[in-house]
Amino acid sequence: MSVKIRLQRHGKKGKPFYWVVAADARSKRDGKYLEKIGTYNPNTNPATIDLNIDSAVQWLHNGAQPTDTARAILSYKGALLKHHLDGGVRKGALTQEQADAKLATWLESKSGIVDAKKDGLSKAQADVKAVAFKAEQEVNAKRIATAAQAEADAIAAAAPAVEEVAEVEAEEAPAAEESNEETQA
Numbered sequence: 001m002s003v004k005i006r007l008q009r010h011g012k013k014g015k016p017f018y019w020v021v022a023a024d025a026r027s028k029r030d031g032k033y034l035e036k037i038g039t040y041n042p043n044t045n046p047a048t049i050d051l052n053i054d055s056a057v058q059w060l061h062n063g064a065q066p067t068d069t070a071r072a073i074l075s076y077k078g079a080l081l082k083h084h085l086d087g088g089v090r091k092g093a094l095t096q097e098q099a100d101a102k103l104a105t106w107l108e109s110k111s112g113i114v115d116a117k118k119d120g121l122s123k124a125q126a127d128v129k130a131v132a133f134k135a136e137q138e139v140n141a142k143r144i145a146t147a148a149q150a151e152a153d154a155i156a157a158a159a160p161a162v163e164e165v166a167e168v169e170a171e172e173a174p175a176a177e178e179s180n181e182e183t184q185a
Contacts, residue, residue: 001025005059005066005074007040008033017041020051020070022059035059040073046117051077057086078107 002025009030011017018040021033037059038051056079060066066074074080085099094102 003034003059003062003064005037005056005064005070007067007069015043017043020056020073022064025065038073045121046114049073049077051079053077053079053082057082061086076110078103078110081106 003022004025005020005022006029007018008021008023009016009018019033019036020038020040022035022037023031023033027033035055037056038049040050041048051073056074056077060074060079060083071080082099082103085094085103088094089096089099
């Protein structure tokens with residue numbers, strides 16, 4: 001029986017979520033599997049990968065062949081490097097402590113790269129929010145200035161009309177008083 005390390009799709013339409021499994025090559029994609037090795041979520045940025053490295057390396061030692069995508073995931077998490085270093089230990093090219101030290105330094109550098117990417121993404125997102133907030137403040141300032149100008153124009157337009165009405169009333173008031181005097185006399 002040939003064993004493959006491959007992805008098993010889960011999740012809803014448009015939102016895939018994968019299990020990394022060791023399965024018989026003849027079984028269906030989402031069918032029976034021998035062991036669940038980890039998970040892979042491509043919906044996040046960067047993609048979230050949770051992998052049991054020791055289990056994956058054990059399956060690789062037993063002859064399991066990873067698919068192309070599973071090979072990329074195993075390489076990204078360091079399972080293939082650990083498998084390679086274990087081969088060197090079995091051949092006597094290096095000791096287990098040396099292999100563990102090499103793997104630890106590689107994992108540290110890899111985590112530094114991933115953390116830098118996460119920081120860069122969060123900084124870029126914060127910059128986009130800051131630019132959008134500044135643009136929104138400018139639009140609000142223009143809207144408030146336009147409303148204040150329109151109100152000032154309305155007041156200015158109403159002021160001469162009020163003065164004209166006051167002048168007309170002032171002219172009509174003495175005339176009305178004169179007509180009242182004439183009718184009384």
